[in-house]
Amino acid sequence: MMKTGTRQPALAFDAGFITGVDEIDDQHRNLVSLANEAALVLARDPTESQVRHLVQELLSYAIYHFRTEETLMREYGYSDTDAEAAARHIDRHRRFAARVVAVQEALDRHEAVDGAALVAYLTEWIREHILGTDKLLAAFILACRSERDGEPPNEGVTPA
Numbered sequence: 001m002m003k004t005g006t007r008q009p010a011l012a013f014d015a016g017f018i019t020g021v022d023e024i025d026d027q028h029r030n031l032v033s034l035a036n037e038a039a040l041v042l043a044r045d046p047t048e049s050q051v052r053h054l055v056q057e058l059l060s061y062a063i064y065h066f067r068t069e070e071t072l073m074r075e076y077g078y079s080d081t082d083a084e085a086a087a088r089h090i091d092r093h094r095r096f097a098a099r100v101v102a103v104q105e106a107l108d109r110h111e112a113v114d115g116a117a118l119v120a121y122l123t124e125w126i127r128e129h130i131l132g133t134d135k136l137l138a139a140f141i142l143a144c145r146s147e148r149d150g151e152p153p154n155e156g157v158t159p160a
């Protein structure tokens with residue numbers, strides 16, 4: 001059912017986004033909030049400095065979040081288990097950051113930023129990334145954690 005009287009967020013954080021790794025989920029909630037705030041600001045004919053500010057905030061938070069995930073990857077040896085998935089995941093993070101940096105560079109040149117296109121990119125990227133790439137990583141982390149907690153070392157090395 002459509003909500004009336006309230007504005008639909010550009011991106012709704014629903015149960016489907018939960019990866020099961022708490023620190024990742026908490027950061028994803030913040031990232032989704034930031035994207036929604038960005039969507040609101042961009043829809044209201046913002047000044048260049050408002051756009052600059054929100055883009056900077058998004059970029060800083062995204063980089064902080066990517067660092068958290070990449071640290072977890074190293075901690076759990078993700079690349080040792082699945083080098084291709086780990087490399088692809090890190091590459092996705094880099095591409096996202098590069099896309100947002102490109103917006104900053106456009107702002108530096110005082111070019112108009114297509115707010116709708118930016119919101120579409122952010123919301124689609126975040127949705128796809130969480131549902132696909134991050135869930136793969138989370139499943140790997142959760143499997144490592146349950147192995148760590150549930151089994152004595154050097155036992156139960158049977159593949160899942």
Ligand SMILES: [Fe+2]
Nearest residue numbers: 069129133134
């Ligand atoms: Fe990620």
